[in-house]
Amino acid sequence: MTALLSLKKISGAAGFAVAGLLAANPALAQSTASIDSAVATASQWVALADSNQADRMWSLSSPTMQKSTSKEDWQKYLAAVKTELGALTSRRWEQIAHATNPPDLPPGEYLNIAFVSRFANAPTVEKVSLVQAGDKWIPVGYIITKFVPPAPAAAAPK
Template sequence: MTQGASQFSFGKRARQALILSLALAGASVASAQQAPAGLDKAMTAAAKWVGQADANQADAMWKASSSTMQKNVSQADWGKYIATLRSQLGASQGRSWVGVSKVDNPQGLPSGEYLNVIYATKYANGMTVETVSMAKDSSNWQPVGYIVRKQQPQASAAPNNVAPKPAAADPGKK
């Protein structure tokens, strides 16, 4: 299973959309910011989007996304990306919202206000951290990216005379 969405094999435009999302995910965030206007709408839109991903409704996700994402990833490539994610992760077994970070004017994206809505999600094949990046247009929040990273288990201390087990092979690597 792959550790990050960037390791999935799909088209150039899909990689560009992920780069945009990674730019948001890695952007610095001021710690004392007020909640952005319409936060509840952003949270609702993000929750709907991950629900569509769970239902393998990639076309509906793409149609609901921002024009920035649509310019950077084709609908067909988005469909392949979501199908690949779902086949590797298995069925969603539960999702918990864990946080939101506000990002203003991230590098590599049009100027504006952005949010990362972050979930801890259990899938049949493991735990993940999902990040839905949202962009604010004139009055609404729209998805602009989606990254799923496998959550690594906490390393436990092994007794001195017992070697730790090797990490499982990543079938996504060649």
């Protein structure tokens, strides 16, 4: 089961929709503190990438991530991303997606925290995947994708 929570959509009448989503999905409605903790964990983790601390990111990640990606490959991935994108100029969290027992991962509660970020060379979407371990959220993955705005629609022929 996957549920989405979007920062942009939490206002006015949409707030009632989010409340309904939380009521219908008790795992997502754990507590505001739990969601706040997940966003804080994801924010701290991407800040480590910004400050070239790939080793620390890898050591704080889940055993699942450590088994699937060597420390050396993680360092190379982050170095390549930083070289291509340049320095971070802005970042804000945009969306949270919740999943229970997703395929190809150990059973558990997962959150994907999406950030809309701007780097010197491109706008991006960064996604940090977290797994719940007791009362903590532990990073299990990180994907950064360049945001390519849609091409302007061609003018209709007259």
